[in-house]
Amino acid sequence: MGLSTVVRSLRVLEAVAEHQPVSVGELSKIFGLSESTMRRTLRALKVSGWLRADPLDATRWEIGAWVFGVRPTALRNTRLFPAARELMIRLRDAPDETVLLSVPDALNDMVVVDRVDCGHAVRPFHAIGDTSRQYATAPGRAVLAHLPVPEADGLVTGGLDDRGAPIATDAAELRAELRHIRDRGYAVDQNRHRPGVCAVAAPVLDHDGVPLAAVSVSVPEYRFGPVRLDALGQLVKDTGARITARHCN
Structure with missing residues (x-):
């Protein structure tokens, strides 16, 4: 060659x-x-x-792992970080819970690229650069749900394995859940991906409406419940929409 x-x-x-x-x-x-x-x-x-x-x-x-460690640093030079950071802090302050910004990579994983910690002594920890299978987490499902249907369906069909995820997922059930997430505007993980940790996530979209990231609130299971879910979901959904607007302007 x-x-x-x-x-x-x-x-x-x-x-x-x-x-x-x-x-x-x-x-x-x-x-x-x-x-x-x-x-x-x-x-x-x-x-x-x-x-x-x-x-x-x-x-x-x-x-x-070095691939994932480099990506967050590179992304800090894009428009996504300045568009998201202030709004992530506001989102953190409303419920006083940890907020994450995650992006999809070329391997159909989600990568944590920014984090704003809450003030609680007990809180979930997510290292910058942490990765997870896209279908296995609330941020990943928020992204999948807002992809064009043929692309999302291809990822669901070809990407359901247990590598990097502790749960098995049925493709038909996941497609139904993605439709529900798209209608509602946010995804929920109730103690499914990480024991003792719950999350609510919404997408950040580009100019064409394609998801380029997800913003999420990560909460210990004992501070999470049905009453709090609706409020967190709306907060995260609104924050995702505001980051989208800032990024696209």
Whole structure:
């Protein structure tokens, strides 16, 4: 192929993201390179944190955690952060609960890119860069529910696995829930993704109405209940709409 080392490494990184978990042999065929050359490239990307061996099969490769750590820093230079930050603080102050901003990535995961902590001594903790399967959380479902139907359906059909999520999900049930979320304007996770933690999330949309992020309130289960749900849902929905308006202006 005649690729320089740097260009080859970037191309390999892109290929792993597209085909993961992927073997050395499969990557060698994609690039027309020897397996020994491919192993050297993979090892270099592993040492730098960009790739890692699949926890379920050490002969296959997948994207590493460094990808998710870099993304929040890069996003701080976009219009999303200044549009969202002040409104996230206002949302935090209303119920005094932790507020998160999460974005979808190319791997059909959600990545936490910003957080405003509440004043309670007991509160859920979400590290910047934390990832979760899109269908498994309130922010992810808020995003899925507002994608164009064919795109959302493709993700639901092709993305329901247990990697990174402690719950199994039925595709038909998820489609019905996504329709309900779209009608209501926000998604709810009641102690489903993380034990003892509940969340309410709403989408942030771009100029074309496509979701580019989700804003959410994360609450310990003992401070969450049906009476509080409606109020939190409306607050989160309004905040998502306000961030959308600021981002699009």
